[in-house]
Amino acid sequence: MLIDEELTLKKLETFLAFMRSGNLGRAAAELSTSAVSVHRAIHSLESALRCPLFKHEGRQLIPLESAYVLEKKARQLIQDAEQMVRQTREAAGFYAERFRLGALYSLTVKTVPKLVMGLKLRRSELNIDLTLGSNVDLLQRLKNHELEAILVSLDESAADPACEQLPLFSDDIFLAVPTDSPFAEQQEVDLADLADSTFITLTQGFATHRDGARVFQQAGFEPKVAMQVNDIFTLLSMVSSGVGFALLPGRIAAVYENRVRLIPLQARYRLQQHIGVVFLKAREREPNLLALLAECRMYSRQALAAYDQEDRSGAEHSG
Numbered sequence: 112m113l114i115d116e117e118l119t120l121k122k123l124e125t126f127l128a129f130m131r132s133g134n135l136g137r138a139a140a141e142l143s144t145s146a147v148s149v150h151r152a153i154h155s156l157e158s159a160l161r162c163p164l165f166k167h168e169g170r171q172l173i174p175l176e177s178a179y180v181l182e183k184k185a186r187q188l189i190q191d192a193e194q195m196v197r198q199t200r201e202a203a204g205f206y207a208e209r210f211r212l213g214a215l216y217s218l219t220v221k222t223v224p225k226l227v228m229g230l231k232l233r234r235s236e237l238n239i240d241l242t243l244g245s246n247v248d249l250l251q252r253l254k255n256h257e258l259e260a261i262l263v264s265l266d267e268s269a270a271d272p273a274c275e276q277l278p279l280f281s282d283d284i285f286l287a288v289p290t291d292s293p294f295a296e297q298q299e300v301d302l303a304d305l306a307d308s309t310f311i312t313l314t315q316g317f318a319t320h321r322d323g324a325r326v327f328q329q330a331g332f333e334p335k336v337a338m339q340v341n342d343i344f345t346l347l348s349m350v351s352s353g354v355g356f357a358l359l360p361g362r363i364a365a366v367y368e369n370r371v372r373l374i375p376l377q378a379r380y381r382l383q384q385h386i387g388v389v390f391l392k393a394r395e396r397e398p399n400l401l402a403l404l405a406e407c408r409m410y411s412r413q414a415l416a417a418y419d420q421e422d423r424s425g426a427e428h429s430g
Contacts (some may be wrong), residue, residue, distance in 0.1 A: 264319075282383060285361055299375045
């Protein structure tokens with residue numbers, strides 16, 4: 112049996128509102144529409160079903176047995192439809208109570224906790240799933256709709272025509288050495304002096320691996336790599352134990368701060384990472400994503416203000 116095209120979920124919702132209230136005016140008020148529209152929807156349902164639902168007693172509509180049967184089945188149908196929409200959106204990653212965020216390991220020191228706390232204040236009902244990985248891995252997960260947004264380095268690996276970017280802050284690359292290293296007390300280091308030293312790096316795909324390779328190229332040598340690791344905290348542990356040196360971003364300075372020193376590179380080797388949030392253009396109007404972007408803009412303003420304050424403080428001391 113073909114279902115008449117006049118039989119719609121919207122009309123069933125209108126019918127259920129009338130059955131709850133028993134009055135055209137109250138049903139219209141509940142639906143923010145007119146009593147005429149409610150009456151028209153009910154009449155259209157009768158036409159689509161090809162049977163009466165009500166009898167008229169003066170200006171009142173009195174439900175027939177058919178109306179009570181339809182009420183029971185329509186209520187279940189609406190519940191099933193709502194569940195269908197919710198589960199479909201959840202499978203696609205659009206479920207309103209869940210937000211899947213990806214980030215670089217190094218951003219969990221400060222940036223991710225601050226953004227997550229701010230996002231929870233804006234949307235307290237939100238459950239946030241955090242996935243950590245490399246630039247390349249996180250971008251692939253984003254494009255596969257496994258993540259709603261990612262916090263990564265805004266280099267060429269994060270550039271994609273299907274994505275939008277919002278910058279957060281910039282971070283310098285430093286030489287990481289153990290506190291007992293001869294380099295630990297230097298104000299800055301000439302990387303060329305370490306051509307014979309042993310280094311530890313992240314694996315390929317991480318922004319810091321690629322940036323480190325560029326710095327070594329500028330210094331004119333291929334580093335002796337003792338080992339490659341998959342996260343920045345393992346790398347820091349290796350540096351603190353004296354296994355080798357590393358090139359790392361300044362944002363991880365607070366980790367192992369009593370055992371690892373970050374030494375500025377000479378100006379000719381200096382390189383910055385530009386950190387930001389990346390998301391799919393197709394999702395830019397989602398409420399949860401908009402809340403994250405608002406929090407990111409606030410974070411960016413605060414980071415810029417702190418940077419300006421450091422600049423002024425440095426100028427005063429040098430003066």
